[in-house]
Amino acid sequence: MAEAFSLQKVLETFRSSLSENKEVYIKYYIAGWQELVSFMNSLGSVFSFISKDVVSKIQIMENFLSAETGSHYITIQSMVNYELENELVDLTKRGSHPESGCRTLLRLHRALHWLELFLERLRTSTEDGKTSIMCSDAYNESLAHHHPWLIRKTVGVAFCALPGRDTFFDVMNAGDHMQVVALLGESLPLIAEVYQITEDLYAKNGLLDLP
């Protein structure tokens, strides 16, 4: 039987993704996303169009990791160096490398910002807080800037189907609500650090707007 989702596992995978010299291991980064997908799948089929997109991006990254050139995809830093040096990234418009590692990971990276903003709202919410509002506020501040109108509207409808705050806390499987809040407090700086390292790397290399 598949192991139940737990926030602790998400925390562990993102913790493992950071090397001593602050590089980000792709293997653990995508394992963190895999955990989050299992959480989203437990919310029902209304979210399946979102999880399908994440799963396909995880698959693209797994394919790079298991290919002959996989040693260049150990960390986000080594991937960026390798793909840029070998002109494997479509920088201004989609062309011969429509699914480069840099471009694919950028989509997950933007979503990590949404996650950080959403979890921070959840952590500081009161008992009567509405997850649909927390989720859509976090979305409007982050991912929405990169999505066309139709996706923004569809996602807005899906948010209305989100379970309440109590269910969220229970599914996180990290003890009572105070313990969940404490674990969120421990997880968020880690997620923020992984996000910021990637953001700085992409900014330095002019990769933040890959088509």
Ligand SMILES: CCCCCCCC/C=C\CCCCCCCC(=O)N[C@@H](COP(=O)(O)O)[C@H](O)/C=C/CCCCCCCCCCCCC
């Ligand atoms: C710790 C547990 C509590 C929170 C658990 C949250 C679980 C979240 C899991 C996944 C989050 C969604 C990640 C979305 C990635 C989107 C990547 C993206 O932007 N893709 C678009 C662009 O890709 P290309 O076309 O350029 O290849 C793609 O067009 C998008 C398609 C689908 C819409 C994505 C909407 C994302 C909304 C984020 C909110 C998710 C709400 C989940 C609620 C728990």
